[in-house]
Amino acid sequence: MSFSPNIVGFACQWCTYAGADLAGNLRCKYPPTVKLIKVPCSGRVKPEYVLQALAQGADGVLVGGCHFGDCHYKDGNYKTKHRMDLLTKLIADMGFDPRRLRLEWISGAEGQKFAKVITEFTEELIALGPNPLKKEEELINE
Amino acid sequence: MAKVGVYVCHCGSNIAGVIDVSAVRDFAESLPDVVIARKDLFMCSDSGQEMVKQDVRDGLVDRVVVAACTPRTHEPIFRAAIEKAGLNKYLFEMANIRDQASWVHGNDHEGATEKAKLVVASAVGKARHLQPLHDKFVDVTNAALVIGAGIGGISAALELANMGHKTYLVEKEPSIGGIMAQLDKTFPTNDCSACILTPMMVQAFNHPNIETLAYSEVADVDGYIGNFNVKVRQKQTYIDWKKCTGCGDCADKCPSKTPDLFNGSLSDRRAAYIMFPQAVPKKAVVDIEHCLNCAGRTIGTQPKINEKTGKAILAPCERACRAGAIDRSLPLDPGGTIKEIKVGSIVVTTGYQVMDKGWFKEMAPASPNVITALQLERLISATGPTGGKLLRPSDNEKPHTMTFVSCVGSRDVNFHTHCSRFCCMYMIKQARLLKEKYPDLVINMHFIDVRSAGKGYDEYYTGAREMGINFFKGKVGGLEILPGDQLRVLAYDMEAGQSIEYSSDLVILATAVELPPDATALAQKLGLQFCGNDFFRELHPKLGPVETAVAGLFIAGCCQGPKDIPDTVSQAKGAAAAAAVPLAQGRVKIEATISEIDSQKCSGCGICEPLCPYHAISMRDYTDRARGVIERHAVIEMSSCKGCGVCTSACPSAAIKLHGYEDEQIYAQIAALTA
Ligand SMILES: Cc1cc2nc3c(=O)[nH]c(=O)nc-3n(C[C@H](O)[C@H](O)[C@H](O)COP(=O)(O)OP(=O)(O)OC[C@H]3O[C@@H](n4cnc5c(N)ncnc54)[C@H](O)[C@@H]3O)c2cc1C
Ligand code: SF4
Ligand code: SF4
Numbered sequence A: 001m002s003f004s005p006n007i008v009g010f011a012c013q014w015c016t017y018a019g020a021d022l023a024g025n026l027r028c029k030y031p032p033t034v035k036l037i038k039v040p041c042s043g044r045v046k047p048e049y050v051l052q053a054l055a056q057g058a059d060g061v062l063v064g065g066c067h068f069g070d071c072h073y074k075d076g077n078y079k080t081k082h083r084m085d086l087l088t089k090l091i092a093d094m095g096f097d098p099r100r101l102r103l104e105w106i107s108g109a110e111g112q113k114f115a116k117v118i119t120e121f122t123e124e125l126i127a128l129g130p131n132p133l134k135k136e137e138e139l140i141n142e
Numbered sequence B: 001m002a003k004v005g006v007y008v009c010h011c012g013s014n015i016a017g018v019i020d021v022s023a024v025r026d027f028a029e030s031l032p033d034v035v036i037a038r039k040d041l042f043m044c045s046d047s048g049q050e051m052v053k054q055d056v057r058d059g060l061v062d063r064v065v066v067a068a069c070t071p072r073t074h075e076p077i078f079r080a081a082i083e084k085a086g087l088n089k090y091l092f093e094m095a096n097i098r099d100q101a102s103w104v105h106g107n108d109h110e111g112a113t114e115k116a117k118l119v120v121a122s123a124v125g126k127a128r129h130l131q132p133l134h135d136k137f138v139d140v141t142n143a144a145l146v147i148g149a150g151i152g153g154i155s156a157a158l159e160l161a162n163m164g165h166k167t168y169l170v171e172k173e174p175s176i177g178g179i180m181a182q183l184d185k186t187f188p189t190n191d192c193s194a195c196i197l198t199p200m201m202v203q204a205f206n207h208p209n210i211e212t213l214a215y216s217e218v219a220d221v222d223g224y225i226g227n228f229n230v231k232v233r234q235k236q237t238y239i240d241w242k243k244c245t246g247c248g249d250c251a252d253k254c255p256s257k258t259p260d261l262f263n264g265s266l267s268d269r270r271a272a273y274i275m276f277p278q279a280v281p282k283k284a285v286v287d288i289e290h291c292l293n294c295a296g297r298t299i300g301t302q303p304k305i306n307e308k309t310g311k312a313i314l315a316p317c318e319r320a321c322r323a324g325a326i327d328r329s330l331p332l333d334p335g336g337t338i339k340e341i342k343v344g345s346i347v348v349t350t351g352y353q354v355m356d357k358g359w360f361k362e363m364a365p366a367s368p369n370v371i372t373a374l375q376l377e378r379l380i381s382a383t384g385p386t387g388g389k390l391l392r393p394s395d396n397e398k399p400h401t402m403t404f405v406s407c408v409g410s411r412d413v414n415f416h417t418h419c420s421r422f423c424c425m426y427m428i429k430q431a432r433l434l435k436e437k438y439p440d441l442v443i444n445m446h447f448i449d450v451r452s453a454g455k456g457y458d459e460y461y462t463g464a465r466e467m468g469i470n471f472f473k474g475k476v477g478g479l480e481i482l483p484g485d486q487l488r489v490l491a492y493d494m495e496a497g498q499s500i501e502y503s504s505d506l507v508i509l510a511t512a513v514e515l516p517p518d519a520t521a522l523a524q525k526l527g528l529q530f531c532g533n534d535f536f537r538e539l540h541p542k543l544g545p546v547e548t549a550v551a552g553l554f555i556a557g558c559c560q561g562p563k564d565i566p567d568t569v570s571q572a573k574g575a576a577a578a579a580a581v582p583l584a585q586g587r588v589k590i591e592a593t594i595s596e597i598d599s600q601k602c603s604g605c606g607i608c609e610p611l612c613p614y615h616a617i618s619m620r621d622y623t624d625r626a627r628g629v630i631e632r633h634a635v636i637e638m639s640s641c642k643g644c645g646v647c648t649s650a651c652p653s654a655a656i657k658l659h660g661y662e663d664e665q666i667y668a669q670i671a672a673l674t675a
């Protein structure tokens, strides 16, 4: 069977989560790889959550928030940007391809964009292959 | 141990047509702490809700997970249901398997089913860790703020005031009235704009419940629904409004000239000026940027003394004012004064601007005879620069042929993709008025198509066709300046299937409606969103057209999207009614999903304090008597916290808990999704 990546998504309830709902309303199609965890603001996403998801074998992590200037809590998304930029470097140091973490600004009006992002991310992760920790796990099990 | 009940919805065939609902139910049953898993055709129906309520009442479950559509619409319904059955309503979690699964994975039934299982497992994981929460209530300040006093703001303020609520009406210009005050007559009835607007301006200004703050801007907003603290900057007028009688003598004597923006810069005004004859309040201001400081009278300096007469040498404006309202010796603060007000709800009606012709290089913007439609309003208005005579700006001659160009900057990917909605109608209005007055005038109107969808509007348009006004379907490609200030119009006539070219004396551009540049700063102060849109975003395009993502903050009129006067007034009255709700209720709920600091865990590092966008966190010293030490830790002011969780994510001691989105709940979700 071909590899279907597992994406854990953290979605701000005001924008990206609403955008994902709109993708449904519009019946956009995208692969069933992403599962969203609703958070009040992308600023609620602790870097540790991303690390934890990768450590537990997620192939990719999506963090979705509002466009700059649109954060429901003024500037939570700027903080997210700083945190995720640092985190990208950190996970690279830990041996993960930094492309496994994706930060996207998707508004509640951008259903099509949500579908497009998931489709592209999925394709990228297929190219990257499974989370390297999963391979190690398999080796240990063998 | 939690007793979780899982209820999987078919949503008719919306979910069940793609997802194997039975398989999801079976899977749910196998999850830890799940005591019951059921399914139903429509979980939100009375019978579906009753099923959940019965299980709660029977004591079978104390945590509820519904796998169905989106919590954004249905969470409140199920929360209310379990609350009725006697369970704390926050012990509820939704798994979104319709909008985010069956609807988007219709081509992959197996994949959708597997995803639905994980999403349910995630919700169950969270539900196991849910804690009961309690809503709190605070009293509401019985007052409203309306920002922007065009016809929208005036209508909203009158409505609120008539309901008995104290209303502040803030307007950045020296007079209220907005763009409607600049219009000559109004479609579709052609009644004079000033005749219907001025009485309303006066009524609002004199209303006992309305406090008009003209020449003022919102400087800062904090707080939340029910209790907003607003700082209003009253700009420096340099003229004492308590004394100014609005006679205009200062303007008559002031020598400094600058383009009169109210007249579309088709004439000049003075540095000391009254905005327009029917201004309300009718008060003069000094536009200090264009003030010449005559007689060396910079603000806050003593006058020179005439050696012969021994009298002070005053500026012309000071001398002219018989009411003694102008005294340039006073140390007037150029920043004006700040007034602090408290309100329970806010309506934003800050309107729009029309694009400048300068953007459109192909439309010969350098020619004085190419003007915007708003300038034409001034040109045909009795209070305008020509006293209502149609004279072309280059030579003050009467035009023989004139041209209207629609959709300039609207419906155009290079500028704005939206339709500005009222241009077709006002162009037809202007053409009709001119044709009635000057039957010999040749009027050529170029439209992509005519949009006249309002009540009585299409009749107005067909009437115009019968009056001998020429309508062309097709775009104007460009204008060329000809000798004698004429313009060559290069257009296409789709009905004849050919290009046309002719010489015109005056060209009117219906330039696009857009937000003024200061709208962005205002939006940031208020927490209004654009979401990729050109205008302020409403909560829901159909069902929440006046609400916004910020509770207690409402929008109406052209700042929400282009609309004509009837629609602006209707929406403004709607927004006023919505804004009156919290005021009438007298108290509002404080969200339970806010952050709290565990002082035992807080190390007092202070990292969280500057992060809070609402300054809800402060560092306090506590004396620990038992240990005889002073300890420092952070506390959150409950009524200011909005529950974003920015602090929660940053605390290195994990001392901050965001209720409803706690660490262990989210870790449980991550674990479930990566199992
Ligand atoms: C050429 C032309 C002709 C038209 N003819 C007609 C017609 O015949 N019939 C018709 O129905 N409609 C007509 N319209 C449309 C009409 O102008 C609008 O429907 C109406 O003005 C919208 O009212 P509003 O209150 O939303 O906005 P505005 O009229 O723009 O009022 C907004 C007010 O808010 C103030 N403001 C802006 N920002 C701030 C801020 N940050 N702080 C404080 N105050 C602020 C502004 O100064 C202004 O006073 C015409 C429009 C144009 C351009
Ligand atoms: S000092 Fe008075 S009169 Fe002179 S330019 Fe300024 S406002 Fe006008
Ligand atoms: S969650 Fe924290 S940062 Fe956000 S509003 Fe509340 S106190 Fe401020």
Ligand code: FES
Pocket (backbone or CB within 6 Å): A012, A013, A014, A015, A040, A041, A042, A043, A064, A065, A066, A070, A071, A072, A073, A075, A076, A077
């Ligand atoms: S509310 Fe969406 S990123 Fe802050």
